[in-house]
Amino acid sequence: MRTISPARIALTAACTLVLIFLILPVLIIMPISFSSARFLTFPPPSLSLRWYQQYFSNPAWMQATRVTLMVAIFTVLIATPLGVAAAYAISQSKLRIMRLVHMTLLLPLVVPIIITAVGIFFVYVRVGLVATMPGLVLANVMLGLPYVVISVLAGLQSFDPTQEMVARSLGMNRLRSFFAVTLPQIKSSVVAGGIFAFISAMDETIVALFISGGQYQPLTKRMFTALRDEIDPTIAAISTLMTAASFMLVLVASARQRKSA
Amino acid sequence: MLALVSPALLVILLLIVLPVGWLAWQSIYHDGFTLENYRRIVSEDIYWRSFALTFEISLLVTLLALLLGYPVAYAANAVPRGWSVLILALVVLPFWTSVLVRAYAWLVLLQRTGVINQLLRSLDVIGEPLALVHNTFGTVVATVHILLPFMVLPLYATMQKIPGDLMQAGASLGAGPAHAFLRIFLPLSLPGVLAGCTMVFVLCLGFYITPELLGGGRTVMVSMLVSRNVELYSQFGAASAVAVVLLVSVLLIFFVVSRFISLDRVLGQK
Numbered sequence: 001m002r003t004i005s006p007a008r009i010a011l012t013a014a015c016t017l018v019l020i021f022l023i024l025p026v027l028i029i030m031p032i033s034f035s036s037a038r039f040l041t042f043p044p045p046s047l048s049l050r051w052y053q054q055y056f057s058n059p060a061w062m063q064a065t066r067v068t069l070m071v072a073i074f075t076v077l078i079a080t081p082l083g084v085a086a087a088y089a090i091s092q093s094k095l096r097i098m099r100l101v102h103m104t105l106l107l108p109l110v111v112p113i114i115i116t117a118v119g120i121f122f123v124y125v126r127v128g129l130v131a132t133m134p135g136l137v138l139a140n141v142m143l144g145l146p147y148v149v150i151s152v153l154a155g156l157q158s159f160d161p162t163q164e165m166v167a168r169s170l171g172m173n174r175l176r177s178f179f180a181v182t183l184p185q186i187k188s189s190v191v192a193g194g195i196f197a198f199i200s201a202m203d204e205t206i207v208a209l210f211i212s213g214g215q216y217q218p219l220t221k222r223m224f225t226a227l228r229d230e231i232d233p234t235i236a237a238i239s240t241l242m243t244a245a246s247f248m249l250v251l252v253a254s255a256r257q258r259k260s261a
Numbered sequence: 262m263l264a265l266v267s268p269a270l271l272v273i274l275l276l277i278v279l280p281v282g283w284l285a286w287q288s289i290y291h292d293g294f295t296l297e298n299y300r301r302i303v304s305e306d307i308y309w310r311s312f313a314l315t316f317e318i319s320l321l322v323t324l325l326a327l328l329l330g331y332p333v334a335y336a337a338n339a340v341p342r343g344w345s346v347l348i349l350a351l352v353v354l355p356f357w358t359s360v361l362v363r364a365y366a367w368l369v370l371l372q373r374t375g376v377i378n379q380l381l382r383s384l385d386v387i388g389e390p391l392a393l394v395h396n397t398f399g400t401v402v403a404t405v406h407i408l409l410p411f412m413v414l415p416l417y418a419t420m421q422k423i424p425g426d427l428m429q430a431g432a433s434l435g436a437g438p439a440h441a442f443l444r445i446f447l448p449l450s451l452p453g454v455l456a457g458c459t460m461v462f463v464l465c466l467g468f469y470i471t472p473e474l475l476g477g478g479r480t481v482m483v484s485m486l487v488s489r490n491v492e493l494y495s496q497f498g499a500a501s502a503v504a505v506v507l508l509v510s511v512l513l514i515f516f517v518v519s520r521f522i523s524l525d526r527v528l529g530q531k
Contacts, residue, residue: 005438007438007439011332011335011336011339012336014332014333015332015333015335015336015348018329018330018332018333018409019333019348019351019352021329021406022351022352022354022355022406022409022410023351023354023355024370025355025363025366025367025370025406026354026355026358026362026363026366028366028369028370028376029362029365029366029369032369082268082269082272083269085265085266085268085269086265086266086268086269086270088265089262089263089265089266090266092262093262093263095262095263097263098262098266101266101270104270104273104274104278105266105269105270105273106528107273107277107278108273108277109528110511110512110515110528111277111281111508111511112463112464112466112467112484112507112508112511113467113469114467114469114484114487114488114504114507115281115284115467115487115504115507115508116277116280116281118280118284118487118488118491118500118501118504119277119279119280119281119283119284119504120276120277120280121491122280122283122284122287122497122501123276123279123280123283138272138276139276141272141276142272142273142276142277145269145272145273149269199357202359203359203360203361205359205360205361205470206469206470209488210488210491220359220361223361223365224361224470224474227361227364227365227368227474228473228474231365231368231369231372235365236365236369239359239361239362239365239366242358242359242362243358243359243362246357246358246359247354247357250353250357
């Protein structure tokens with residue numbers, strides 16, 4: 001019989017506790033969002049949908065939701081093709097400068113987001129993009145690009161470029177051979193990259209705090225302002241919906257990635 | 262090939278390189294060159310205190326994340342595949358929840374009438390509610406929670422590459438499990454430790470949402486110094502100088518770390 005050592009028990013216990021620490025805060029939001037109480041009590045006295053009702057019937061929250069969805073959709077539509085083109089060029093080119101280009105495209109992950117936010121704010125003030133939809137979309141395209149580039153580069157790594165050369169030797173031009181041979185094989189990583197860019201745009205808060213305003217305020221900015229003032233369970237309802245949306249998207253993305261792996 | 266990267270490159274240049282360059286310019290130029298903004302960072306209390314506090318909190322958060330993250334990564338690496346998928350899924354799950362949502366969750370848990378205080382009072386552990394939030398404690402707890410996945414993932418990636426037979430070889434040569442771990446496994450996992458610590462530390466240096474929402478106005482981290490100078494005081498030069506010092510610190514850390522391990526290892530996680 002295998003003996004269970006004390007070290008093993010300690011490790012299991014530590015690991016379990018840390019995992020509970022990680023998961024519990026994410027889960028605690030849900031029962032609160034279904035609570036009937038005005039103030040946060042746990043467990044909730046009785047169940048109700050009043051906070052969801054409050055969310056769906058409030059024009060300000062609805063407008064913010066529309067802005068968030070629009071920004072996220074436009075971000076994906078722009079960042080995905082740009083990111084795919086860049087990743088393809090980086091992986092195929094032997095130019096030494098591509099290494100520098102690659103690093104530059106990952107800059108949004110390196111520069112602290114608060115610095116990016118303030119910098120964009122200063123530039124937007126000059127060019128009149130503050131509190132506009134194009135301003136929000138552009139900033140999120142920039143923030144989402146690294147996710148697309150990283151994901152597609154990983155997909156291209158397992159792709160054999162000689163296949164494309166074969167296609168070209170059979171008379172296809174470069175563009176056609178890319179769409180006919182390469183793209184179908186890296187489709188999963190393209191979709192995954194796009195989904196990550198979508199989630200990144202949906203969750204983005206700090207840049208929006210500085211550059212959004214008026215009727216073009218995304219959900220996260222309104223939530224942040226609401227949280228600074230008072231805690232209202234409507235936020236729990238919105239959080240639950242946002243979390244559910246993220247999880248579903250991540251499930252789709254990781255199912256895709258597994259298929260490609 | 263350069264034509265293919267240029268649209269993406271243009272977006273990055275216009276929306277991050279140009280704005281950051283602008284910040285740097287603005288920090289030294291205001292109707293003529295001036296180092297006034299930097300002098301203030303050194304000479305005025307609230308500035309360098311804020312920098313000191315930010316580095317302290319980041320160090321603390323990094324150590325806590327390492328302490329909590331190492332056993333999880335170790336377990337995920339040691340258990341059979343099914344279990345490790347479950348552990349990693351639980352680690353990554355909060356990763357894809359909005360930072361804002363997680364900050365809110367900690368407010369709910371930690372505030373005076375929050376879940377933890379209610380629980381402790383109903384169990385008669387405490388009489389008066391504890392001040393768990395609107396202070397540095399709340400900020401640190403929530404920040405560790407948010408950054409922990411950035412520690413676990415590089416640790417796990419490194420541990421995966423350590424051949425299992427090395428430990429067996431150690432054992433066959435007479436090393437006990439603890440000895441084998443300390444002499445073989447731990448040193449080989451150090452690149453992962455460095456990658457994880459770098460990511461957590463650097464992200465924490467620029468963290469904004471948790472100190473703003475959970476710090477109660479007393480935990481003024483550098484990021485808040487930047488935003489307050491912009492939003493409340495319209496001191497754009499001062500804000501820019503603080504941002505530049507923060508950015509240079511971050512780049513310096515990345516540069517030093519890149520001498521020891523590949524940066525792909527640090528950045529490739531998310």
